Amino acid sequence: MTVVKNHNTFHKxxxxxxxxxxxxxxxTVSFPYHTHDTFNIAxxxxxxxDTKLTNKYLQAPAGTLSxxxxxxxxxxxxxxxxxxxxxxxxxxxxxxxxxxxxNDVFFDHKxxxxxxxxxxxxxxxxNFESIEIEKAxxxxxxxxxxxxxxxxxxxxxxxxxxxxxxxxxxSEKFSLEAAAKSFGLDKYKFLRLFKYETGMTPNSYVILKRxxxxxxLLNDGIDLADAAIESGFYDTAHxxxxxxxxxxxxxxxxxxx
Numbered sequence: 001m002t003v004v005k006n007h008n009t010f011h012k013x014x015x016x017x018x019x020x021x022x023x024x025x026x027x028t029v030s031f032p033y034h035t036h037d038t039f040n041i042a043x044x045x046x047x048x049x050d051t052k053l054t055n056k057y058l059q060a061p062a063g064t065l066s067x068x069x070x071x072x073x074x075x076x077x078x079x080x081x082x083x084x085x086x087x088x089x090x091x092x093x094x095x096x097x098x099x100x101x102x103n104d105v106f107f108d109h110k111x112x113x114x115x116x117x118x119x120x121x122x123x124x125x126x127n128f129e130s131i132e133i134e135k136a137x138x139x140x141x142x143x144x145x146x147x148x149x150x151x152x153x154x155x156x157x158x159x160x161x162x163x164x165x166x167x168x169x170x171s172e173k174f175s176l177e178a179a180a181k182s183f184g185l186d187k188y189k190f191l192r193l194f195k196y197e198t199g200m201t202p203n204s205y206v207i208l209k210r211x212x213x214x215x216x217l218l219n220d221g222i223d224l225a226d227a228a229i230e231s232g233f234y235d236t237a238h239x240x241x242x243x244x245x246x247x248x249x250x251x252x253x254x255x256x257x
């Protein structure tokens with residue numbers, strides 16, 4: 001039987017401050033270093049799921065949960081031959097904080113071996129269109145936080161000097177030399193300091209922020225071509241290629257989800 005690779009679907013639900021879901025089946029495309037402004041809770045469905053943080057390399061086997069905190073820099077190299085299958089819940093930090101009695105939430109454990117929680121999240125992944133999904137998901141998230149969470153804010157969640165500077169310029173053509181010159185630095189020192197601060201290169205950071213801006217525009221009904229230009233991409237093809245590289249789906253799939 002032929003296995004269909006890279007069959008990824010994205011879903012947006014109007015609950016819990018904009019719940020987003022990614023169902024990735026036999027995904028062979030690796031995700032580069034990036035961050036999210038949400039908690040990422042991934043159910044590992046098939047094969048070992050690799051996660052590269054700035055200081056460690058983790059492997060989550062099938063049947064476990066893989067979690068990254070908001071703004072935690074990570075990359076996910078996928079198996080280029082067999083692919084990886086996983087289902088990810090993107091949960092807004094304010095939702096987690098509300099569940100946790102208005103306390104910040106942090107997960108030290110990036111790989112969670114908990115059969116009951118896995119079964120509960122898996123059931124939700126198969127029934128997310130149910131009218132009971134919000135109530136059920138809140139209950140499972142409460143269990144997750146109670147068993148595995150900490151009352152702590154992720155230390156890198158605040159945007160710092162270099163990243164604040166680039167955020168104001170994401171729609172402009174990016175020049176490493178010009179950015180470095182603005183701080184009185186040569187490009188090599190700027191590159192080194194920026195990566196130390198954010199865990200990413202300036203170019204990757206700019207692309208990530210452009211994609212985040214394009215998501216807002218697409219959700220507002222802007223067409224792909226205009227969203228690409230307004231987000232700082234020089235053409236639609238480049239926009240589509242980078243959007244899928246960082247999110248796993250095309251801009252059109254995201255827009256119509």
